[in-house]
Amino acid sequence: MAAEDLEWERSKISGQDMNLLKKLGFTKKENALRFPKEESYPSPPMEYQVSFVDHLIRGLSPPIHEFLRGLLFVYGLQLHQLTPNSILHVSIFITLCECFLGVQPNWALWKRIFCIRRNGSHGVAYNIGGVVICVRPDVDYFDVKFPDSVQGWRKRWLYVHEESSDSVEYNIAPFDGRAKILRHRSWDAEATEEEKSATEALMTRIRELQNTRGKELSGIQITAYFLRIRVQPLQARKNPLWMYAGDEDVERLSKELPVKDLEKLIRRISKLSKRDTVPSSCRITPYSGANPLPENHPVFASLPPLPEGGEVEDRTVVDDDNQGTSHSESDVAGSHKSAASSEKDAESEATASTHSLPPAVSPRNKMKREEIKDSGTSKAEEIGPSEKKAVFNPYEDALVSSGDEEETPAIDATARTKNLAEANQHADALAKKLEQSEKARKKAEADAKKAKADVEKAKADAACVEDLRKRLHDAENALSDKVTAQVAREEKIISRLESQSRCFVTRTHQDYEVDGPKGDELLDALSLLEIQGDEARDGLAAAEAGLSKLFPYFFPKKEEPSTSAGLAKSFNMPQDLGLKLRQEGLKIGVEGTIALIADSQQNVDWTKVGSIREMETKEWQSLIKAAKPHSKLILSFLGVKPTPAPSTSKPEVK
Incomplete structure (x- = not known):
């Protein structure tokens, strides 16, 4: 170095x-x-x-x-x-x-x-x-x-x-x-x-x-x-x-x-x-x-x-x-x-x-006369020619007075004639130098013009490079912003998937774990969601099969819906379907009993039976108990297998 x-x-x-x-x-x-x-x-x-x-x-x-x-x-x-x-x-x-x-x-x-x-x-x-x-x-x-x-x-x-x-x-x-x-x-x-x-x-x-x-x-x-x-x-x-x-x-x-x-x-x-x-x-x-x-x-x-x-x-x-x-x-x-x-x-x-x-x-x-006056410096003629400067002073050297002229001594004709030839020679030399200077000036102008063109080209190239650099910088910033937005989006997706998983676990009371190594939070959340989705689909299929079997019993006169949602909606009515089923069964039983009584040719006052509004529980139970030995025969006739437990509930009339 x-x-x-x-x-x-x-x-x-x-x-x-x-x-x-x-x-x-x-x-x-x-x-x-x-x-x-x-x-x-x-x-x-x-x-x-x-x-x-x-x-x-x-x-x-x-x-x-x-x-x-x-x-x-x-x-x-x-x-x-x-x-x-x-x-x-x-x-x-x-x-x-x-x-x-x-x-x-x-x-x-x-x-x-x-x-x-x-x-x-x-x-x-x-x-x-x-x-x-x-x-x-x-x-x-x-x-x-x-x-x-x-x-x-x-x-x-x-x-x-x-x-x-x-x-x-x-x-x-x-x-x-x-x-x-x-x-x-x-x-x-x-x-x-x-x-x-x-x-x-x-x-x-x-x-x-x-x-x-x-x-x-x-x-x-x-x-x-x-x-x-x-x-x-x-x-x-x-x-x-x-x-x-x-x-x-x-x-x-x-x-x-x-x-x-x-x-x-x-x-x-x-x-x-x-x-x-x-x-x-x-x-x-x-x-x-x-x-x-x-x-x-x-x-x-x-x-x-x-x-x-x-x-x-x-x-x-x-x-x-x-x-x-x-x-x-x-x-x-x-x-x-x-x-x-x-x-x-x-x-x-x-x-x-x-x-x-x-x-x-x-x-x-050079400086003007007014500037000399303002600066406080006297004119050159006020400084004696015999005074010798101790040091160089560019300030004084720059001061020039156009009014300071020396008196020209008289020159006779002989001296003029004697120096005329020398003056002509000097003039010729000056003319030659002037011609050379003019050539040098033209060359300098051409060089300056070329240099100016080179400078303009360099400026244009520099501007182009600066523009490319700026565009690259903008692209880097845009990429950085896009990556930041993508990370934020993935974090939001992960948060939503985890929220759905928590809801599923809360409703099913079943928790699941991802098999295999973990490393990517987004993929892990998706894998867990897939497991839960499979479980939900299996549950929906089982529910649909069960509801399909129950549908004819609850809705004997209706056609079974073709979709799982329609099937579930049928059972999600405001009225109690179990009560309705029991009422329908009771109705069938009553109608069957009446038919059997009619077939036995017994004399029954149906007007009095139909006008019953209230009956004591003990009386009801005693009548049921008296009719129970014959109920198996009636149910057998109707094609219904009797249940082992006796029914002691009151009739459900709607």
Whole structure:
């Protein structure tokens, strides 16, 4: 494994981190974030940049603010080379300028307050987080209370959507994880005397914000403010923060955080402990839509320029930090107000890369004269030509005054004639170079057109792959839902089968067990139901046979039904069929007795016999007893076998 690869490893973003990003509103916009899968080295998709969870929760959000873009360009850095505390420094500075100073982020003011240093340990310069932004030792600035260490932040990397601009100068450099950190002359840039004079009022206001009794402003208060209103300072915005419109502001990523979540987040990115009080609001009201800027408020416009004339000259890293030494972030801390705290991650090591950053791109147009005037910098002619710059200052180099013209000395005709031939030769050479440039331009246009077509094709292919991935995901979800529904359906069927089995056992008082091994609840329930069904069918067949034999006795004049249900229904009448049968038998017996008496030619007064309404039990029993010796003969005559038990019941008359 190459030395420059040591810092990159597979991203380890936890579910807690993903929930935090969702709560903070980063995932509200579709495809705003993409999380790495198994890759151990970042390979961002087209129009994506590599960032970190700890960068996002400290105020970073795509598209990146132009001030941070300018810092990356002028210092020759990539986004992953800044530490989380450095990102928080920039967020606090932009919030301070827009909300409490009422100005755009000011490059001249930035140079008065901050400087940058290398970050490393034990003689090894880091690549990820290899540069730290520090407060200058001689500047009185806000005490931010950075944590001594941001553990594991290098392992929580992800991809953020950063759309490319049509203007190449506006884009940040493409991601290069092995880019070597080289000092540029711009690292030593300091505010000039003119810039110090122009920004002195802002520095005075900063001191007032820090030291006004009862209204002291701190770095934690500024941090808590931009976290609470949910507007990311390092995001490119349509409106500055002094126009913040409250809950309806279009720049908000999410609704206002609950107090507990806000305090937990602030303690995570600062050095505050659970015992320290987290400020719920600023002691001084920030500028906003509800607290607008005063009338005629001065506006200081000063953004970090892009380096002029191509890439800024690099210098080799040597022992002395003034010439490029690698220092740990904690080595340049100095005090809690003069530098950032250490952000070393003990779990990762870093080495210098063998690749350099891509050349910085020069802007197409230099700053206008009005911008020079607003920034407080004097015109170029006010700086004597004999004054020699001690260090490179890209801010001054970017200032051009169209009115500064030198007086042209008089040239005689002889000198003109003498130089005419040289001028013609020079013109011919320029014309030849112009022709070559035109050919190169046409070739570059053709290559750019082809590259654009390739990019469009790649975008279409990526969209197709993303669509297939989405369809696969939807199919997996549908299959999962179907399996879940099938399981629920089977459970419901099993419950119903078990309920029916319990009812059967309750009615028949017979319990059954499945023969053989058990394993599938649904099949076991069906097997038990089959056993019970066989038992029920056998019982129904036996009942049908018995009822069929009894039917002629109870219904001698009716035709037997053809179905079991009809047969059972015949015996399920409201009247007592046993009583009916006995009554029919009694009727037949009476009629037979009368017929026998008539045949014996006995004289009987049938009118008196038929009018009997009530008879004493003893009298009835005595008559039966007297008739009993003759009953066997009568029954024998009728073809009925007599029963052994004597009948002593009263006649049943209906």
